[in-house]
Structures are given as structure tokens and as C-alpha cells.
Amino acid sequence: MKTTIVLIAVCGLLEAGQYDYGVFENFQLTQELFRSEVAGLNLIKDILERLKEIQLKLEGQIVSKNAFQTLRTYKKTLRELTRSQPIENDFITSAKGLLMILDTYNVSKDCLTKKEFVYSDPHRGRVSLKTHATFEPHDLMTLADEATQIGWFSHAIDLTKSAYANLNVKSLQKDQKQVMEDFKSRLVRTHNNILRSKKRLVGEGYKVLPYLVTDDLKRKPTQPKFVKKLDPSKREHKFEANEQLDINEDIFRRICRGQIVGQAVKNQTKYQKCHWLHQNNPYLRLNPFKIEILLNDPFRMIFHEILNEEEMNWLIQYSTPNLSQARKVSKTNLEVNRVGLPEEQKRKIVHKTVQCWIDDVIYNEEANLKKNKDGIFEVQPYLGDQYAHVIFNQTLHKLSKKIQMATNMIITQRWSSTKYQVTNYGLGGLCETHVDPFGIWEGAEVHEEMKEIHSTGDMFATFMAWLGNVPGGGYTAFNHEGYEQAVVPVRGSAAFWFNLRSDMKREPRSSHGGCPVLAGSKWILNKWIMANDQFHNFKCTQEKNVTYPPYKDFY
Template sequence: MEVLFLLLLCVLSASADQFTALVELEQALRVEGELAKHLEAYINLEEARLAQLRQLATEMDEHSRTVLSDPVKYLGNPVNAFLVVKRFTVDWPDAKQRLIHSRNTDDLDALQASMTSSFPSEDDYVGSIEALIRLQDTYALETHRIAEGKIPGVKVSPKMSAFDCFEMGRVMYNEGDQYHTILWMQEALDQLAQEESKSVEEESVLDYLSYALYVQGNLRHARNITQRLLDLVPEHTRAQNNLNHYNQLIAKEEQEEGVRKKGDDGALKDAIMNDRFLNEEDQYRASPEFQTYEALCRGEDVVPVKDPHKLTCQYRFWHPMFYINPLREETASLEPWIAVYHQLMNDHEIERIKEMATPRLARATVHNSATGQLEHAKYRISKSGWLRDEEDPLIARISERCSALTNLSLTTVEELQVVNYGIGGQYEPHFDFSRRSEPTAFEKWRGNRILTVIYYMTDVEAGGATVFLDAGVKVYPEKGSAAVWHNLLPSGEGDMRTRHAACPVLTGSKWVANKWFHERDQEFRRPCELEK
């Protein structure tokens, strides 16, 4: 509107004496009439924009009320969590661009800018997609079932649109992950075929899919999809060049081999090669160890537990603290020794610990053995905070309970680490102790980590188990229970059999509290022995 008024001002000032001739007034009236038409069109557009904005405000209010009625349950569904992040990082900026940019919305724009400063960032958006991909791989979930909202542990889940699936594939494409690009772009096409109101342009999906197929070695499929793209957009220059390139490669291949390969004119999904581990960076994920880790997370018994007939459950009374309320001990493994203690932490303690730790949560780090520095890593996805005994009698009581449970001194123990695992939260296979290649991992006055206590502070609907790769043990989160094991052999050497991992959380929210005991001042409580 400001531009229109400036335009009118320019017209009138160009003929300052127009009132002296009727013809000039007539011209002014014609300009006024044209201006009125522009103003009417502008008003219609503004009214339509405001109607859409009112509808958006109503929908946002309803969505917020629905989610906040039970946020833990709602956001515990990984698809819901992804869609919420997408809502703030993709849908909201789009709505703002279309509906809120107006001369009369400067104040609102400034207000929303300050209010949305805490919204998830683009990095969070990418991270939520990577989390869904991690869950898909670890738990062998079919792409279509995820898109349909059929997630283990979830009774009701929203379906993903073709655009949602396209976004999954697009982000994976930008990450150089052609394997998942193919899976999700194919699903986008399937969802698009079912949509009356198309949420994404088919040519956009075909553009990404064709190149991903080519990179994964599906030359003829890539050519067919590129031709399909050109049927929709004949002037697509890059597609034209790609099609010529694919035809040249196919002609050369046929000339060299003297045969026409199967699948030339086949359906899109026939005989597609799509190796998850084709990318060199993913070779660890193709290793037997990683495959064992994922299988254990799925609950598969790929590593038999040794001497299961010797595993027992019993009450323990070895400390006065447990005379009245004895320990409920479940032996999960004898070699290495791993035990689970049930009902070791009550609901009041759990809620208080979570309340104290929440403001301190920050992205968890890992120790880089090469640099000696703490850094973020994709193989550890969680947020953690630390609580000291001096801060609250409850924290001191938890420490005393750990000491009584393990018969170890608190002199060199670490502070209580509280961890929350979010969407697809995990910690891939690792040791809790430092190896010889990591001499600076812990302070010398503490020594190495001799024992681990993990308190589970929530039940998890699906996923989130602690798995031990060598022992084949799977410890599923149970609110109030704790898992305990020795990280070091009696000789002081690291026990390689304790390599373990925190499986991705498939459904729900996982909270744990870790207490690590160190070697120093344990000499008379757990004497060193020569035998390993």
C-alpha cells in the first residue's frame, strides 16, 4: 500500500497545475479509478490473508492444546517429534512468509521474532530426520510403515504426507546418503499417488530420486526416472543433460558386454540395487560388531548368554541400609558380572533429580583419544547434566546408597550424571573405562573407572535398552531399577567384555542417572589381584 501511495504522489506532483484543465482532472480521475481497483484488489488479498491467518491461529491453538495435554506421551512418538520439529522449522517460516509479511505487521513480526528465538533450528530439523533414519535402520522398520505411523509401542500416530517423505529424502541427499534418499523418495511417490491435494511436486521428487539411483548403480532405472521427469518438464536442462549421459553410459556398457541388462524397461522397484553400506564412511556400520549391536537392540538373541541356568534372583542384605528394605538382585550375567537391582529409586527421588537436572542439560560429549578433548559426536545423542552431593541431601543420599550397594568408597566417585535421550537418543558401542591409548581420559588422582551404576528413571515403551555385545545381555529400562557392573578386571586391566551401548529410544523418553566409581581409595574394598 505504501508503494501505491508513493506512486500516486509521484503522478500528482508531476502535474502540479492539473486543476487548470479538465482533461488533466479527467486523467487524475482515471488514475484514481485505477488506484481504487488496486486498493480493492489489495483489500481482497489482505482479507484473504487475514482469514487464513485466523485459521492458522485457531489450528495452532488447537495443536498446542492437544500436545500439551500429554506432551511426554505425544513427543515420545518419534514421528510426532519429527513433525513438531518440522512444524517449527519448515511450516512456520513458510506460513510467516505467506501470511504475516505486511506493512501492518511490523510489530507482530518483531514480537514473533523474539518469541520464536527458542524454536528448533535448522540443525535440529536435520537432527530429527537423522534420528528417524537411525530408528529405521536399528529396528529394521519399513519405510512405508513409518510413513503410515505404524511405530512399535505407539497406538495412534499421524501419517506422513508426500512432502514429509520428500523432506526426509532431501535431507538425506544433502547428507550424501543415497540409500535412504531412494527409500524416502520412493515413499514420497507412493504417498503422492494417494493425495488429492498434492503436497509436493512430482518433478521435485523424481529429480532427487533419479540421481540417487544413478549413484547407487541403477543406471537404467535412473534413465527411466529421468525420462519420466522430462515428460513432466520437457525444458528441464539438467535432466536433459543427465539423460544424454545415462544413454551414453548404457550404450557403452551394452557394446562392451554385448547384452542388454535385465530391468531396462521394468517397473521402478524391480531389481533396484540399494546398498546401505556403499558409502565408505558407513563401513563401521557394516561391521559384525555394529550388526550385533543393532540385532541386540531389536531383541534378537544373536549372542547366547553364558550359563543361563546359573542366573538367579535373590534378596541381598549385606549393608544395614538394606536390612529393612532388602535389595532385589537379578543376576543378568556371570562373566562379566552384570546385575540389575529393582525398585532401588522411588518416584519422589526421580522427579526431584529430573527437576534439578533439567536446567543444566547440555549436549553430551565424548572423549577424543587423539586430541584429549571433549567433543560432540553423532554416535552419542543425548543431553546430560551433573549434580553434586552438596547441592541437595537427596543427591548425597543417592551417593550413599550407591556406596552401600557396591561396597566402594565415595572418595573418588564422579558427580551424579543425569541423562535424557531424545528422538532416537543413543550411545553406540563403547567402554566406560579408559584404555591405554587414552591416558588423559581421567585425572590421575581418580584412576580409571572401576564400576558403573546406571539408574533407570523412566519406563520406555519401545527401544532404549542397554546391551552388552560380548555377553549378549539386554537390560530394558524399568523405572526405579539400576544396572551395575565392574569395568575393570581384578588385575586393574579393562574388562573388554563390558563393551556396551545404549540403544536408540524408539518410543518414549528415557532418563537415566549414572554413577561412576574410580580405582583410587578402593584398594582395601576391591584388592588388586594378579589374575585377570
């Protein structure tokens, strides 16, 4: 039963023949799964079962000195053989990932058995994607069971209802039918009890429908009065502290499907959005950039067609064999729960696993930074010219100059911006919500891994470009209340926004995350522009809560 689930979870969203094995974190395993499908997984399971039988037989024998050594060697070999093979937890994780996609995009459960995915898109409404795989009733029941394990009873009910609609109940054996009826009965009872007691749709460890259901999973004709006040399109404001994580994640997914749009974003549609940006530069007056203003305050915009084909192709070709799969645990993140560390000093760094960092220039002499008595990392004297460098790639270096001209910011100096970061997200890939800057002017404790930040300043602005279109999902969603917005990825274009206010404090309304990829894969290019070199064109002030104005030099 669970064999089919993992295949649907990772490959059922696209037409056959459109797979790109290289976009997944475990290239080899994914390629094997796609090639062999169910037969391959069954073979692996059979091998594992046979190996376990042999192990039990060996353990049951009289243990001599030689037999003991043989058993140790066997166990070591078994671990090596099975380390990269699918295990029960892989099926569970795949099911949870699929449930997350179903929830994020409000996927129609009734269409899962019809070789199509019908889902909600923030800009296109209800969209249908053709698939090559279908869900059988037992797959739907397996998913429903996993949904109950994580408390998503609303999805468990929809999946169970769809399973019954596509199942010939008369063909079931008596004990099979009884198992399904018992599951359905427990599900209805649990769901209705939670809704009656909590009187809300989402909380710590639960998600329910906005109405009570009958024994046959339909909406009850008579509902309590509080049900009328439940509105899935609005944010929850009254909740316990332990419920905040579940509610915030649910809000983010609702932004990803376009169910929540901030009032400031709605108001922005009253103004002209598209312009030709020239930054009062004589060259750009003849060759301006295409821009689309998403929001004036805080400033959020799109550079359309800013990357050309040569740049995008080179970035993907160079990055593909160099994508890191390491799961780094930052020392900064380990400090989050440290007893005694003040809240204003705690930070969490969001790490992306499938990424590649690229320099456009390489400096001849590496910077030497040491912490002084005040805890500040200072640059030690250089032996030669600290700015002497070689150009690593002319295409990338020209791109840096282009971004510098477009943003009117300094990014080509040594401390003015980060390296380029190319990140790839496969099916279901997402990025949790966060703000980019570290908050060094708010008292954040700086560890060795972030030592250059005292020389660069904090992340002043973000330039995030898309290296390809995404067939489904993969939006960038801003989640601060009142400013919610889902931005569609468009090949060759780039989102741009300010991360700091004029007093160098973090702009909380820049909080954003990456929505799950529903179909295909997502390639993005990031470059963070650092604060210390921007003071000439962007003055800092001591006045609080002052945002930098939007660009105004355009046609």
C-alpha cells in the first residue's frame, strides 16, 4: 500500500518523460526510483526482508568467537547496504510532504484518481495539471491515516470521502470493510470533538473543517452558532503561545494559494505599477530597465528581463554539478535555546541544502579578521593591496555591474555584497519564512561564521532572480500581516526589496519564504547587498521606523 504512495509523492505531479533527476537532493536514489518504479521498490523491500531473515538466523546460532566476528562484519555490511535504501520513515515523510502540498494549494481530492492535479494558484485561480499517475482508494486511505497522525483531520475527511467514492465496497472482505468503517467513525468523532471544544480551524497539532460532519462525512445540516463566525480567509489573532507556530505556518500556506492578500498590496493596485527605470543615469536614459513596483512602503519591486540567456544558462550549468547537499547546523542556531542569552541577541539562520556559492571576482589576499576586546571582528592589516583581484568569470562580473547600475547601489567593492548563491528546489521544495538581515545593530551576538558582517554591515537589500519558470507553485510569499503577497517566479526577472530601515534596524515587513514547488523545479539566484558601502546614496538616520523611499527616476 505505502509503496505506491512514495512514487506518487515524488513523481505523480508531472507528465511522464519530463523528469530531471538532477534537481533532487539524492540524485542516484531518485533516478532509480523513477526508472524502476514499483518493481524496483518491491525488489528492495524483498532484499531487505531476506537480509533481516539471515540476520535473525545468525543471531539464533551458537555464538563462537568466529561466528561473533562474522556477525559483526555482517551487521556492518547490512548498514552500508541499507543506508541509502528507502525505509518505512521515507514512506511516512513522502506522505507528509504530499499532504503539505495538498494543503498549501487546496488540491481537489476528487481529481487525484483522474490523472490530474486541480489546485489554487494566487494569480491564475484554479489550475489543472495533467499527471501520469493516479491514486487508488487504498492510497487515499493511507494518506488519510497519515493525515490523522499529524492532526490534519480536515484532509483526512476529504481523502476518506474520495476513497469511498472510488471504491467498490461490496468487493471488500468483511474484516477490510470493518477496518475502514472503524477508521471513519473515529475520524468523525475526533474531528467534531476538536471543532466543538476549540471553536477554531487551526491550532497546535490540529486542522479541522469549518463545520461539523455526519457519519457519512457530509456537512451536518444543523450547525452550532460559532460555526458561522469561522472564516478560513482571515488570520487567527487570539491564540495561545504554543499554537503560534502551527497558525503561522497555516497562514503562510494560505498566502501561497492566494487566499490571503495584504490590504497594503490591494491598495497599491490603484497606482501605476510598470515603468522604465533610468536612475537619472545618462546611459540608462537611453537603455532603461523594465520594472514593476509591487509595493511603495516598504519598497518591493520586480526587475523584468534583467538576466539574459547567456547568464542564466551559465549559472545553471556551472551550479548543477556543484550543488551542495550538506545539512549544515549553524553555531548561531545552536545558541537559540541557550539559557541566559537575551532574546534580542538570539538569531536563527535559514540554511538551504541544495545550493552553490559563486564568486565573480577572487581577491588575491584573503581577509584576516580577529575579534577585539569589545567583541568586534576587525580586519587585520593586509600584506599588499586588499582590493587586488582576478575576475573569475566575465559573464558574472558583467552581471554584477548591471545590478549595480540598476539598483544604484555599490555591489562590486570587496565588502559591498555577498557571493552569488544559486539554489535549486525540487518537488515539494520550500523555504521557511524569515527576514534576511542578521540584526547586528539590534544587539545580535555574532559568531565566527558571521565574522565578516562587522566589515560589510547588515543585509541592506536583496536581489533574487529566477533562472527558470516553475510549472506549478514555487512563489515567493511575503507574510507580514497587512503586507501579504505571493510573487510569481518568472525566468530572467528578479525581485528586489529593502531589508533595513534608515536607522539600520531590520524591516519586519520584509519577512518572506518560498512556497512549495508543486511541479517541475525552481532555480533562483540570490545576491545580498550589504549596508556599509551604501551610505553615500542611502543616508542613515537616528529617527526610528523610517523606510527608504521607492525609486522615482523612471519614465
